[in-house]
Each structure stands twice: as structure tokens, then as C-alpha cells.
Amino acid sequence: MARAVWALGIVLILLIGVLAWLEPVRKHPLLVSLFFAALMIVPFVLRFEWRSLDSRELVLLALLTAIAAVCRVPFAGLPSVQPTTFVIIVTAVVFGAESGFVVGAGAALVSNIFLGQGPWTPWQMLSWGLVGLTAGALQNTPVMRWKSLRLLFGFIWGFLFGWIMNLWVVAGMENWSLSTFAAVYVASLYFDLAHGLSNLFFLALFSSTWIRILQRFKVKYGLLER
Incomplete structure (x- = not known):
């Protein structure tokens, strides 16, 4: 089942890449990009929904x-x-890629209830979901086990998050060229750096403690065991 979902996700990404060059799609880039961003979330949410979860696990994920x-x-x-990215990373490290993706996507949706929904919301859901997905996929590797590599992971994702979000900005432009594309990414450099440094800060101060606490809950109550 997991392989089927991953295969579906890869097929959707390739399909998006092909369709993005079709003329009808290029006439309405922002609307289509929203649809594709939402579509890419579906396989991972379905994979999570197919798992057998009890009420305690659902409550824990809702709380996180x-x-x-x-x-x-x-x-x-x-x-x-x-600190949102930090919470998503430590959640994924303890509870796995699927939980990390769902918490990441859900955090974007819920927080925008207070900060404002818009065409950026599906892209934030996708970006933070991918943070959790990759952190969970690397949970048993030195990248997540060694604190120094965990900090580097968070710092890099500060930039990757911004680069993904830049795509919806570019998609909303009626006319764009390579120079405008580059200008958008250069303009976001300050914000990407701020995101990366904030991830570094929160992970350095709190990640080890949070991981220990969440692991105790996982072991004591048998939560989200594979």
C-alpha cells in the first residue's frame, strides 16, 4: 500500500510537470497551480487515512x-x-513521515484561519507537509539522530520552503521571464534565511527535549507504532 501511494505521488508530480507546458494550462497558471498543489497532497493524506488509528492517536495528532x-x-x-517548522520536524522524527506530513499540512490550514486564507494556503500545506514527510523518511538515519545534521536539515528546509512558495508567486504573474523568475527568488533570500535561522535556533534549543518527551508518550501508550 505504501509503495502504491508513493508511486501515485511520483506519477502526479511528473504529470504536473508535463501539463504545466500545455497552452490552456499556461493561460490560467494560478488557478491550475492551486489545483495541482492540492492534488499532490491527496496521496499522502489517503495513505494516512488508510492506517488503523485509535482515538488517542487522533487526539495526539490533532494536538500537535x-x-x-x-x-x-x-x-x-x-x-x-x-517555531512551526520545528514542531513539524520533531513530530515526524518520533511518529514517522505520514504523521509529519499530516501535521505539517494541517498546521498551515489551521494557522491561516487566524492569519488569512488565500491562494498561498495549498502551497503552504504542501511545503510544510513535505518538511514532515522528509524528516520522517530520515527518522532512522544519522540526519535525524545526530543533532548537528538535524540542525543542518532544518536550516536547508528554511530555503526549500521559500523556494516552493515562490512558485505560486511566479504562477500568479501574467507575464514572466527568466529575469523575473530570478528576481522573485533573489527577493525572497532574506525571508528564506530568516526561516532557516529560526529553524536552527528552535531545533538547537528544544529539539532534543521535545523528541525525548514525545518518544516517552509513544512508548508508554503505544501510539502510532508501525
């Missing part, structure tokens, strides 16, 4: 999603500085 979302609100005045 709420924490990740609420943590973003007090930092709204500081662009790209927030």
Missing part, C-alpha cells in the same frame, strides 16, 4: 497540529520567523 499552528500566530509580526 494545533500546537504547530498556534505557535505561528505570535510570530506573525516577524516574517518567516516561527
